[in-house]
Amino acid sequence: MGSRITSPEDAAARTAPPMRSQITAPVAKMALSSRIVGRGDASFDGAVNIRVETSGLTTPPIVTGKVPAVGSMITEGKALLEITGRPVIGLAGVLPMYRTLTPGSKGPDVLQLEQTLDRLGLDPGTVDDEYDTDTSRAVERLYEKAGYDAPEPDGRLTQAVDAAKAQVDTARNRLRQARAQLDAAKDANVRDTSVQQGAVDDAEENLVDAQEADGEAKFKASTPLPVSEIAYVKTLPRRVDEVKVERGGTVDGVVMSASGASLVVTLKVDAQTAQRLKAGMAATLDLGEGTPIAAKVRRITKNGNQYDVVVAPNRLTPSQLALLRDANVRVTIPVRSTSGKVLAVPVAALSSGSDGGSRVEVLRNGEADLVPVIVGLSADGFAQVAPKGNAELSEGEQVVVGR
Structure with missing residues (x-):
């Protein structure tokens, strides 16, 4: 029994913590990259509402055909809908169709029309702001190309x-x-x-x-352009996101919403993060499957108290497009990087000296040596360092990160 009895002093000695030792990490040589990582929702870029002005019609604006399916594409110069048996032709332009254009009409809407007809190779003659005989003939060619008879004059x-x-x-x-x-x-x-x-x-x-x-x-009496038969959209082609009319129904303003043909990912960031970003920066999209998709920052816009960062993939395969559609995606945007490999230590190894400069504590032959350093880029818990003045620091040396 005496051999099993332990004094309080012995028990305390056996359970006492070990002598404190220094925790170290090696000086590494690596490439550092500071980046912003977040998650964003994929969608098709730039949704817009498409409306048709039907005030010029003498009959009820009944949808009679060409109702598009969600996901289909709207292309310039083609009918995107039929109302009372007549086409609504989609054209690219910023000025909406607000009146019927007839020979002799003048104004910026005529100029936009002639610029569009000229871009489509339909030869409207001299591109100006006057609807003349050449404009009328070009409109006839527009309808012929779309597969319809040209409009009849009053x-x-x-x-x-x-x-x-x-x-x-x-x-x-x-x-x-x-x-x-x-x-x-x-x-x-x-x-x-x-x-x-x-x-x-x-x-x-x-x-x-x-x-x-x-x-x-x-x-x-030459060919006019009815207000109800043209719908201008800022850019084309576009993807149909939602159809608001059906065959046999009546048109009342917006007939569909459409977005850009390109798929983008939008993530939200705060003002401080937004200041570090700019359009054109490289990015990657990661769905968690396979190789990350290369992308670029397209634009940064303020949205309330936050900022929307729109990132567009450089190129997508059909399978990648299918995976990205309506997905929540991990987005990585490098904002700074070192040019190649540099000396790096854990951020925890850095401390401040009496002069306010940075230093690391290096173990050499069992002794601690304080080495002044110049700190560069920090990323992923590591900091780029370079020995200051005549000091020396080499890859593989052990620096103290804690005790």
Whole structure:
């Protein structure tokens, strides 16, 4: 029993903590990269609402066909919908269609139309702000390319053309009669034919006036562009996100929403983080499967108290596109990096000297040696260091990170 009895002093000695020792880590040589990591939601870029102005229609705006499916693409110059049997053609432009354009119309909307027609290779003539005969013919080619008949002019304008043509025919007949009377007077050796000549001159002037009126009537009756048959969207092509109408239904403003054809990932950051980012920075997208996808920061916009960072992949395979669609994605954006491998120590190894400079404690031959250092980039718990002045620090040496 005596061999099993322990004094309080012995028990305390056996359970006492060991002598404190220094915790060290080696000086490493590595490439450091400071980065911002977060998660963002994938979506198609730049959603917009597409509306059709139907105030110019004389019948109810009933959807009769071409209703797109969600996920389909809207391309420029093609019908994105049919209303009362007529197409609504999608064109790229920032100014909405707000009136029917007819020959003789002038304004910035005409200029935008002619710029669009010219870009599509439809030859609107001189690109200016006036809707002329060349513009009208280019509009006809636009409809032909889309697979539809060109719009018809107002019935009153075609009636005016018929009336003007009749006036030309009448003026031409009167000129024929006046010339015949002048010729008859000359054949009869009438000395004074001034009356007959005056009648011919008047008839010729009347014919010129009638022909000019006929030309003007035909110009006004050339192909118009109805306000209800064009929908301008800022950029095309776009992907249909939501359809707000159905066949047989009535159009009332917005008919669909569409986003850009390119898929992007949007993550939210605070103001301090946003200041470290700029458009064009490289990034990577990681779904947790396979190789990360290379990307770039497209834009940074303020959204309330936060900032939206929009990141676009450089290139996507069909399988990657399928995985990314509507997914929540890990995004990594390097903001600084060292040029190659550098000396690095754990951040915990750094301390401040009496002069305010940084230093590390290096164990050499069992003794601690304080080495002043210049600190560079910090990332992932490590800091880039370089010995200051004549001090020395080498890869593999042990630095104290705790006790």
